[in-house]
Amino acid sequence: MSRRGVAARCVLLAAAAALLPACAGEAGPPGTVTVFAAASLTGSFAKIGAAFEAANPRLAVRFNFGGSSALAQQIVSGAPADVFAAASPDTMQTVVDAGDAMAPQVFARNRLVIAVPPTNPGKVSQLADFADPDLTIALCAEQVPCGAAAAKVFSAAKITPVPDTFEQDVKAALSKVQLGEVDAALVYRTDVLASGGKVESIAFPEADQAVNDYPVAALSSAPNAAAAESFVAYVLSPEGQRVLADAGFDRP
Amino acid sequence: MRTQASTAPDQHDRPASGRSARGRGTGLPPLLVAPAVLAFAFLLLPLLALVVRAPWRSLPELLLSQEVGQALRLSLVCASSATLLCLLLGVPLAWVLARADFPGRKLVRALVTVPLVLPPVVGGVALLLLLGRRGLLGQYLDAWFGVTLPFSTPAVVIAEAFVAMPFLVIAVEGALRGADRRYEDAAATLGASRSLIFRRVTLPLIAPGISAGAVLCFARALGEFGATITFAGSFPGVTRTMPIEVYLALETDPPAAIALSLVLLGVSVVVLVSLRDRWLTGSAT
Numbered sequence: 001m002s003r004r005g006v007a008a009r010c011v012l013l014a015a016a017a018a019l020l021p022a023c024a025g026e027a028g029p030p031g032t033v034t035v036f037a038a039a040s041l042t043g044s045f046a047k048i049g050a051a052f053e054a055a056n057p058r059l060a061v062r063f064n065f066g067g068s069s070a071l072a073q074q075i076v077s078g079a080p081a082d083v084f085a086a087a088s089p090d091t092m093q094t095v096v097d098a099g100d101a102m103a104p105q106v107f108a109r110n111r112l113v114i115a116v117p118p119t120n121p122g123k124v125s126q127l128a129d130f131a132d133p134d135l136t137i138a139l140c141a142e143q144v145p146c147g148a149a150a151a152k153v154f155s156a157a158k159i160t161p162v163p164d165t166f167e168q169d170v171k172a173a174l175s176k177v178q179l180g181e182v183d184a185a186l187v188y189r190t191d192v193l194a195s196g197g198k199v200e201s202i203a204f205p206e207a208d209q210a211v212n213d214y215p216v217a218a219l220s221s222a223p224n225a226a227a228a229e230s231f232v233a234y235v236l237s238p239e240g241q242r243v244l245a246d247a248g249f250d251r252p
Numbered sequence: 253m254r255t256q257a258s259t260a261p262d263q264h265d266r267p268a269s270g271r272s273a274r275g276r277g278t279g280l281p282p283l284l285v286a287p288a289v290l291a292f293a294f295l296l297l298p299l300l301a302l303v304v305r306a307p308w309r310s311l312p313e314l315l316l317s318q319e320v321g322q323a324l325r326l327s328l329v330c331a332s333s334a335t336l337l338c339l340l341l342g343v344p345l346a347w348v349l350a351r352a353d354f355p356g357r358k359l360v361r362a363l364v365t366v367p368l369v370l371p372p373v374v375g376g377v378a379l380l381l382l383l384g385r386r387g388l389l390g391q392y393l394d395a396w397f398g399v400t401l402p403f404s405t406p407a408v409v410i411a412e413a414f415v416a417m418p419f420l421v422i423a424v425e426g427a428l429r430g431a432d433r434r435y436e437d438a439a440a441t442l443g444a445s446r447s448l449i450f451r452r453v454t455l456p457l458i459a460p461g462i463s464a465g466a467v468l469c470f471a472r473a474l475g476e477f478g479a480t481i482t483f484a485g486s487f488p489g490v491t492r493t494m495p496i497e498v499y500l501a502l503e504t505d506p507p508a509a510i511a512l513s514l515v516l517l518g519v520s521v522v523v524l525v526s527l528r529d530r531w532l533t534g535s536a537t
């Protein structure tokens with residue numbers, strides 16, 4: 001306990017006080033920390049991982065990015081992971097229910113935006129356009145978090161969308177927009193930012209109805225429990241939060 | 253590959269200077285038995301795990317649900333259409349590869365097998381780049397005929413055919429190379445036209461190879477996921493085939509996904525067994 005606490009504090013200190021090499025180098029837990037994280041965290045967690053490694057020279061971070069549900073499935077089936085960061089509390093709950101994680105903490109929030117190809121060929125401007133049968137529309141399948149959020153938004157706005165396809169994850173929906181195959185899709189704001197200007201985004205007020213919480217937890221079967229705790233602490237630290245904010249996430 | 257080797261006639265199978273034990277020995281070499289059993293177990297046990305863990309009690313209810321029926325029907329229709337398309341285009345291609353002599357034939361043959369190694373999702377993106385609304389050809393289809401392929405049932409057939417055709421081409425080409433050309437020569441000397449020879453001599457000669465190839469092709473098309481979901485998307489009743497239904501079920505309800513996989517498994521076993529006789533004939537000739 002005390003070692004873990006020291007380690008976490010060390011990391012926090014290192015982060016806040018722009019690195020104390022002696023502290024980080026000697027007290028940080030050694031080895032590898034394996035982080036399973038939702039696909040939408042790919043860019044920001046890679047940055048956080050690099051900064052975390054710089055602050056903890058004896059630690060290497062390994063990531064496994066994927067759909068939250070698939071990752072949860074892998075963890076429950078015994079995959080050797082230290083940390084799980086999910087794109088939805090429901091998915092995290094399945095891991096908690098299986099006894100594999102305790103006390104998840106929300107570290108970021110994400111909201112939906114309308115993504116359209118650069119020239120906006122469908123002249124989409126608002127959420128109500130998703131009910132236009134002449135437009136080609138992609139939504140996430142309701143089984144995945146972005147689809148569940150979209151369904152919540154539409155029911156709150158009392159709009160019945162007429163999609164042409166239900167994509168298996170948010171990146172697939174976004175790539176259909178990038179390729180110009182659909183006129184519009186509902187994706188997360190962070191995904192549009194990550195695409196680097198290849199799609200345009202339109203914010204809409206109804207998005208407030210379905211803000212997505214991202215929980216993170218150290219896993220109870222973590223092979224490297226101390227390192228898991230310090231990584232979670234780092235994600236919640238001002239340093240980690242800054243990276244997430246830059247990527248377009250809201251603070252919890 | 254197996255069919256290719258096994259449909260080859262015996263005469264050039266064994267060199268005259270073969271090992272002496274070869275012709276007389278009947279039993280299996282003991283050294284091969286253990287790895288063979290291991291291979292069989294390796295292929296079978298994961299399926300067994302599926303069967304053991306299947307939610308048998310809720311199975312009937314799941315199977316009678318509308319989505320599953322819809323997805324299964326769509327899968328069967330699309331896989332059959334894709335197989336038909338592959339037969340219509342793939343058999344002539346196999347014939348050209350096996351019989352025609354033209355520069356760059358080896359390169360063409362290698363290119364034909366590319367979809368085998370291409371990750372199917374990449375295949376789907378490639379199809380979008382060619383046939384999508386903004387694709388190389390697709391933009392003209394859209395502008396001239398108002399046809400957009402993505403997100404339609406024909407797109408599913410195209411994606412499945414793209415991924416499955418190499419299986420058919422390779423099987424049929426192997427059969428053609430193995431077929432005894434003297435029959436064709438004899439027919440020619442008797443005055444039969446080229447197309448008559450192809451229809452009445454060549455085709456019957458390689459029929460086992462074609463049916464083996466078609467079965468492989470159908471099985472591959474039935475299980476196709478990556479290219480389909482990328483190129484055709486996923487909409488219930490239009491483009492959502494069984495593998496996509498399974499994938500989505502896995503997100504929320506893994507037991508249901510297992511049940512759906514069992515259906516797919518059951519269908520493929522029925523198809524394979526029903527074609528088994530022809531398959532075996534193929535290996536024996």
